Amino acid sequence: MMPESFNVPPDQRRIYYRVALKMLALLGVAMLAYVMLSGVLGDPDDDGGQSGGRSVDISDLAPGEVKAMTWEGRPIWIVGRTPEMLEADAAFSDQLYDADSRLSRQPRDYRNSHRSASPEVLVVVALGTDLACELTWVPPEVASEEGWGGGFVDRCRGSRYDLSGRVYRDQHARRNLEVPNYRLLPDDRLILGQTP
Template sequence: MGWGVIQDLGQVPEQRRRRLLAATALLAGVGGIAAMYPLVVSLKPIERQGSLAEPLEVDLSALPAGAMLTLEWAGKPLWILRRTPEMLATLSGLSGRLADPHSSRSRQPAGCANRLRSLKPEFLVLQGECTHLGCIPIAKLQSGAGDGQADDWPGGFVCPCHGASFDLAGRVFKNSVALLNLVVPPHVYLSDSRLLIGVDRSPA
């Protein structure tokens, strides 16, 4: 007897019914794997891009105090902010307003796990992606209400998608949809004014 359309498994002998059910389960499993394959493949380039990104050397000598340099590394926006003494002063006394003030849950090299989140106090190196859904925040570096913020705004970054806000160390404020601070990528200083992105020499 050839294979045909089975309308009622109750009419099929017990042994054959078991074989049919096993075959159906196998086909369903194969179909599920096949359906997931495009998703898995689509994720691979992103993973490779981050792991195989070449180190990027940056000359900071021409970056004036208070200015921010925007580059691209590993397919993501990279920010380097040269903070002024006034900018650094705003980072004091914010702990009570921050979701992760000590960066205990956030990503940064071990050498940047400090209040300033930097190897050198004046230079802040950040991955320019909101830790909520990956939108690119807008730099609002001036403190106060002059940049469309509240009077007590200390300066920082604001995500245009869902309003998450971060201070001038990339630390996220409470009551934001983002829960983690902005990512500090691995980096090392080759000299006082030359920076190498993508290499971490922090002690393990």
């Protein structure tokens, strides 16, 4: 003998299935409407980099400081470089895998020794180039004790990058850190997502 709850007449069971199906369809329509409306009525400042980029104020970026943010789902670091940092880069350039940044992902205008619009400001995607692991910032003062000029270290496999995001030889990574499209403005702002 079957329990009472299984003894539902077939017509009643069809009604339950129809109601459940209609509720699922209504839920699907509601979710679709939510997605469409959030795209139309979403935050106008968060354009995902599609319509002109994201403005970043760097007037408070001190030399030697790193400003971290997320843009298009990726971590971005903006580094205020000192003349000493640039000298450290030059001193260790013979130890780099791609010192001229020929194999790098970066705007064409930034294929220079400092890989940026201005020697004092570096903008990089803060992910290692072999396994896309997060990076650790190593200031030159700390790195000099270890015999290198400072920069970035991949947290997964320890690949080292200099203060311009260029990878050292004999590392797991073979590409320099990515430099996103950005444009430096004269009023101490930069626009991520715009070409120079």
